[in-house]
Amino acid sequence: MDLSYSDSERAFRAQVVAFLKANLPEALAEKVRLGRALTRQDHDDWHAILNAQGWLASNWPRAFGGAEWNAVQRHIFEEECALHHAPRIVPFGLSMLAPVLQKFGSKAQQDYWLPRILSGEDWWCQGYSEPGAGSDLASLKTMAVRDGDHYVVNGQKTWTTLGQYANMIFCLVRTDKTAKQQEGISFLLIDMNTPGIEVRPIVLLDGTPEVNEVWFTDVRVPVENLVGTENQGWTYAKYLLTHERTNIAGVGFSLAGLRAVKRLAAMERSGGKPLAQNPYFAARLAKVEMDLMAMSTTNLRIISRAAAGQAPGVESSMLKVKGTIIRQEINDLARRAAGAYALPFASEAVDRSNAPTPDPSEAGPVAAQYFNNRKLSIFGGSNEIQRQIIAKTTLGAGQ
Amino acid sequence: MNFELTQERQMLQDTLRRFLADRYGVAVRQEILRSPAGQSTEIWQALADLGILAALFSETDGGFGGGGFDLAVVFEELGRAGVVEPVLDTGVLAGGLIAALGDTAQRAQLEVLMGGGLQLAFAHGEPASRYEPSWVETTAQLTGDQVVLTGRKAVVINAEAADYLIVSARESGAVDAPEGVSLFMVPANSTGLAVQGYPLLAGGRAAEVTLDAVQLPATARLGPAGGAAPAIATALARAAVALGAETLGAMETAARLTRDYLMTRKQFGRPIGSFQALAHRMSDMLIELEQARSAVINAAGHLNDDDRTRDLHISAAKNLLGRAGRLLAEESIQMHGGIAMTQEYELAHIAKRIMMADHRFGDEDYHMERFIALSAQ
Numbered sequence: 001m002d003l004s005y006s007d008s009e010r011a012f013r014a015q016v017v018a019f020l021k022a023n024l025p026e027a028l029a030e031k032v033r034l035g036r037a038l039t040r041q042d043h044d045d046w047h048a049i050l051n052a053q054g055w056l057a058s059n060w061p062r063a064f065g066g067a068e069w070n071a072v073q074r075h076i077f078e079e080e081c082a083l084h085h086a087p088r089i090v091p092f093g094l095s096m097l098a099p100v101l102q103k104f105g106s107k108a109q110q111d112y113w114l115p116r117i118l119s120g121e122d123w124w125c126q127g128y129s130e131p132g133a134g135s136d137l138a139s140l141k142t143m144a145v146r147d148g149d150h151y152v153v154n155g156q157k158t159w160t161t162l163g164q165y166a167n168m169i170f171c172l173v174r175t176d177k178t179a180k181q182q183e184g185i186s187f188l189l190i191d192m193n194t195p196g197i198e199v200r201p202i203v204l205l206d207g208t209p210e211v212n213e214v215w216f217t218d219v220r221v222p223v224e225n226l227v228g229t230e231n232q233g234w235t236y237a238k239y240l241l242t243h244e245r246t247n248i249a250g251v252g253f254s255l256a257g258l259r260a261v262k263r264l265a266a267m268e269r270s271g272g273k274p275l276a277q278n279p280y281f282a283a284r285l286a287k288v289e290m291d292l293m294a295m296s297t298t299n300l301r302i303i304s305r306a307a308a309g310q311a312p313g314v315e316s317s318m319l320k321v322k323g324t325i326i327r328q329e330i331n332d333l334a335r336r337a338a339g340a341y342a343l344p345f346a347s348e349a350v351d352r353s354n355a356p357t358p359d360p361s362e363a364g365p366v367a368a369q370y371f372n373n374r375k376l377s378i379f380g381g382s383n384e385i386q387r388q389i390i391a392k393t394t395l396g397a398g399q
Numbered sequence: 400m401n402f403e404l405t406q407e408r409q410m411l412q413d414t415l416r417r418f419l420a421d422r423y424g425v426a427v428r429q430e431i432l433r434s435p436a437g438q439s440t441e442i443w444q445a446l447a448d449l450g451i452l453a454a455l456f457s458e459t460d461g462g463f464g465g466g467g468f469d470l471a472v473v474f475e476e477l478g479r480a481g482v483v484e485p486v487l488d489t490g491v492l493a494g495g496l497i498a499a500l501g502d503t504a505q506r507a508q509l510e511v512l513m514g515g516g517l518q519l520a521f522a523h524g525e526p527a528s529r530y531e532p533s534w535v536e537t538t539a540q541l542t543g544d545q546v547v548l549t550g551r552k553a554v555v556i557n558a559e560a561a562d563y564l565i566v567s568a569r570e571s572g573a574v575d576a577p578e579g580v581s582l583f584m585v586p587a588n589s590t591g592l593a594v595q596g597y598p599l600l601a602g603g604r605a606a607e608v609t610l611d612a613v614q615l616p617a618t619a620r621l622g623p624a625g626g627a628a629p630a631i632a633t634a635l636a637r638a639a640v641a642l643g644a645e646t647l648g649a650m651e652t653a654a655r656l657t658r659d660y661l662m663t664r665k666q667f668g669r670p671i672g673s674f675q676a677l678a679h680r681m682s683d684m685l686i687e688l689e690q691a692r693s694a695v696i697n698a699a700g701h702l703n704d705d706d707r708t709r710d711l712h713i714s715a716a717k718n719l720l721g722r723a724g725r726l727l728a729e730e731s732i733q734m735h736g737g738i739a740m741t742q743e744y745e746l747a748h749i750a751k752r753i754m755m756a757d758h759r760f761g762d763e764d765y766h767m768e769r770f771i772a773l774s775a776q
């Protein structure tokens with residue numbers, strides 16, 4: 001047992017920190033720190049900065065222009081990015097579609113699409129969920145019917161995150177109605193500018209237009225945009241989901257969130273003293289911190305195994321459940337800490353500058369974030385689905 | 400023992416429930432939420448015409464209710480329908496303070512209020528007061544028959560729509576002393592009064608209020624000089640009962656929506672409510688809902704007891720509602736899945752109402768601390 005990072009890992013961390021200090025624009029980090037909405041340009045700018053350094057595709061093999069970091073390196077990078085309030089790397093092209101293309105795509109598809117992901121020329125979104133197919137994804141109904149050298153697609157996808165910025169969508173579509181559910185699904189790449197596609201924004205409960213519905217009416221997709229073999233899409237979809245679950249524990253986000261709560265609790269006054277000294281609040285904070293300390297070690301245990309080449313199994317489901325609970329607990333602490341200042345909707349507009357607290361904008365949209373992050377335990381395989389996976393592993397298939 | 404509502408209160412409940420079912424559907428509320436004013440004058444007048452505002456006041460004050468269970472009945476219905484109009488702030492808080500402390504001229508405003516012609520706000524909390532009701536830094540300086548108010552009030556709900564702000568200010572004593580706090584009826588158009596408004600996450604609007612040497616005749620004082628603290632404590636207790644009942648109503652709606660969804664939403668070929676993992680959680684929600692109902696009954700039933708008994712029950716209810724409310728709000732969203740994350744779906748507003756109730760009149764932790772202190776007395 002040795003709980004410390006190796007010399008080379010420490011050197012790597014120092015390199016990451018130096019890079020972030022030199023290259024992460026201050027205004028962008030401030031936006032992230034205060035929980036403000038990022039524009040498409042913000043995301044594009046940050047991706048370009050990382051790409052110039054060769055760090056944008058940290059999970060890709062070198063052969064495809066990636067950094068090919070191991071799991072420990074990726075963890076260090078993600079942790080430091082969160083602690084320095086870097087924007088989250090938009091995952092749809094880089095860490096969801098790209099691994100599928102690298103493993104199952106044709107040479108032509110790899111040569112064409114992968115460089116465009118790196119350059120930012122394409123912004124991808126994910127066409128998986130449908131109104132009737134959420135946790136039960138394999139029941140999806142969007143149809144693709146072969147017509148000459150095209151597929152004609154009809155149906156509806158939903159919860160398409162940042163679909164409003166996307167020019168491309170990767171979709172699971174049904175190509176064989178007669179086959180068993182999971183066996184009639186194909187994986188298609190669709191240009192969002194094709195006639196027949198309509199994107200309708202969904203406003204979330206915190207007021208943000210973060211997700212969309214995407215409607216397909218007789219959308220013609222060239223057959224060369226089929227990935228792999230027709231009706232084998234479910235295999236690729238599952239492969240993609242294992243990549244969606246990297247950084248599933250979100251340790252960096254939790255560490256940054258905990259810091260923010262501590263700053264807020266140090267400024268907020270309760271009975272003339274900082275809230276941080278209130279024993280009830282302090283106990284809540286301590287409990288989450290203790291949970292996070294243990295969980296980040298669980299995370300590292302799994303990561304070092306992965307770095308040694310062992311595929312993570314049921315542990316990633318455990319990390320998803322515990323990691324999201326901890327992040328949501330931290331959001332809950334932040335809204336508690338803000339007191340009555342959790343009530344305003346456009347919290348940014350509330351000027352507390354006359355208030356005795358030094359930087360009241362810290363209170364920011366804490367309640368909005370609390371509500372927004374209820375999604376963490378719902379998306380990417382809900383925590384109920386994760387628990388089911390864990391239960392099956394220990395209790396058997398009868399579960 | 401009798402846990403039935405009186406006939407009058409049963410009628411009040413039926414009338415209000417029917418009115419809200421007819422006139423305050425989800426689409427209506429969504430439109431009100433999107434409107435610049437954040438409330439509907441038509442609905443306000445209709446509530447007044449139905450006697451809902453009068454039900455908050457005793458016969459002595461010109462109303463026909465005013466008891467703890469009158470508040471509970473009215474606000475449970477308002478919460479169930481997710482009503483955003485400021486019945487609590489105008490009626491229970493500010494109106495209640497005028498009823499408790501006002502002289503004849505001031506009390507004359509109550510009739511206007513009950514008729515729907517007056518809106519009020521209680522400007523009490525300050526940036527540094529958090530949930531301490533005695534923490535008042537705003538000052539009142541008396542010079543001859545004039546008084547000058549200076550200070551800052553935080554998150555004053557309904558401040559922009561209010562014809563008068565009931566402002567707490569200190570005439571003497573330490574910053575956290577109950578003694579020395581007075582109340583003043585400050586007309587909305589007073590010179591030196593600045594109201595910077597913003598919408599609230601769970602509907603309605605509030606404002607940061609700055610009093611920059613607001614000059615008033617001393618007759619604007621509501622009640623005795625430096626002696627408003629007991630009336631404030633009573634008003635806050637009544638408001639806590641009202642808010643508790645409102646939260647209970649919202650929790651009922653959350654439970655109803657979740658139950659309906661579990662029975663109709665199908666995944667893996669069957670209604671998701673048939674999965675035991677979800678069914679048991681629905682059961683836990685219903686258990687906590689009944690706990691919440693009883694806690695509100697306890698608080699309403701002890702509203703006229705001695706201060707310690709009253710506040711013990713208020714704190715018990717507020718703490719329990721903080722816990723049970725969070726469970727219901729979070730579990731309702733989780734068991735719905737993505738649909739509950741959308742602004743358009745009814746549960747979104749209801750869940751916000753439940754959670755944001757924890758940020759008024761003391762949160763779960765504040766009332767845990769106060770309950771322990773009161774229990775030791």
